[in-house]
Amino acid sequence: MALDNQDFVIFLSTIEKFVKEKLIPREEEVVKTNKIPESIISEMKNLGIFGLSIPTEYGGSNLSMLQEVKIAFELGKAAPAFRSIAGTNIGIGSQTIVMSGTEKQKEKYLPKFATGEIIGSFALTEPDAGSDAMSIQTKAEKIGNKYIINGTKRYITNAPMADVFSVMARTKPEKSSSSISCFLVDASLNGITIGEPDSKMGQRGAITSDVIFENCEVSEEALLGNKEGIGFKTAMKVLDRGRLHISAICVGLAERLLQESLNYSTHRKQFGQTISSFQLIQAMIADSQSDILAAKGLILNAALKRDKNENITLESSCAKLFSSEMLGRIADRAVQIHGGAGYMSEYPVERLYRDARLFRIYEGTSQIQQLIIARETINNFLKS
């Protein structure tokens, strides 16, 4: 059961306040320290942000997709690093267990994911396997009632603070989705080395690093769903939800950038008037506003469909492609509207411009989304 509307409105208003009063004022501090303050993380846990999507029987709030994207519209207004800390718990980390985990795995992990007592991290990408995810080299060999994991994972979000990794590893040599399994690996096990945090273009405070598995021994109970070959397929199935969530974060960040541009352009004077009275500036504002509303409509429509249990592979990829690309355009216009000031670190748009760039890359690049959209559209045509 999703949260009823009155209760949801109360929570949405909490999130709006939290973003405005607690997150946005501490963005600069996060940039300087490359770390989300502990007090913020613990407040995010108390507010229930980590458990948004987890079923109520495991201590979460089981928000509908529509509710989840409305929360993401708000969270997206703050620097993306804040949301990132809870991203795996809300998204792919918990959802793969919800969909395919054994009862024992659900009981072990979901309640702690929901409270944020443990932080999850999803480990798929490797040095030689990005968009071509099926070509991962990390292996899990079964010996007796144990699996031995060997391999290197790259750009793994939250790796240094993670308590549990969802590790995608090959259990068969053939290049097929059923050759890849998912293991729930406690970070405290022997044979796991966390690399130095990556030095990134933006999103400081959101930490990624290598995770290296060397003869890491896990019990067979760590195998997702107690079954080989379902890990990759499950991850692909929960991607729809993750893509919509990320799309909604893009909208939030785009709204923030537009706000910053409006604040600036309605105060900055040139040629004796505020620059917002010039039509060439107005054109950029109009294009940005239209982009935001178009993305919002696309996301809300897809969320409604998913809540009716309809397949949204096409819609969620369209939403991810359009929202991340429009965010790129808006970030660019925001800097342009700010002029020289937009190039200076003193104004938040310079930083948000760099933060925004990642959205066209992770959770499936724009090009991968195009392939999915084309495939779905052509298949739909051939089937009809």
Place this chain on the structure above:
Amino acid sequence: MKILVPVKRVIDYNVKIRVNAEGSAVETNNVKMSMNPFDEIAVEEAVRLKEAGIAEEIIIVSIGDKGAQETIRTAFAMGGDRGVHILTDKNTEPLVVAKILKEIVVKENVDLVILGKQAIDDDSNQTGQMLAAILDWPQGTFASKLDIDGKKIKVVREIDGGLETLEMTIPAIITTDLRLNEPRYASLPNIMKAKRKEISEVNIDDLKIDTKNRLEVLKVSEPAIREGGRKVEDVDELIKMLKNEAGVI
């Protein structure tokens, strides 16, 4: 100890206020509403007293239309125990509110009422004082610190030129100032737990009291737009302007 906390649903403090087309009131259509910020502080203080083992029950009351239930539920999520909703579509002025609150105080055997010092919509700053008067209870208004020891309450108030400390005995009325505490957020787990808390709804007309307003709003208007200043070349020009244009010398 039983605490009563009245909460008012007002236009959210982030919203830019606009006067309606008729100039009779502030526009409330399609405007985000939330709990009066001073009332949030009052709820927070009551919850802290309960957490400290000083209070046993916190009753939340709100007067207003159906939407007031959302405000009561927000107070539940912060820690309020049960609610009373006085249903009315009319605006109620401070004296009417005080009279209604008195009914509830007597009926529920309340020991302490904590109110916001004022609501950010009409800024009346009267309800707490009026309630103290009609109950003939002591009042500690604009509280910035509260200490309760048995039946004794110490209230620190911020006044011009410093701090004033009052001592009074329960039952009493407290109104909250901005610095009393920092209210907690209504968290999702607590919103969900609050589902089980009950609100009893009472129609304002079923109360056996005179709820007629004595005040009438004649007109509401936007503040006059401030005209920009002007620069003068020299003292002579300034004197000329003060004489001829401003007419002050």
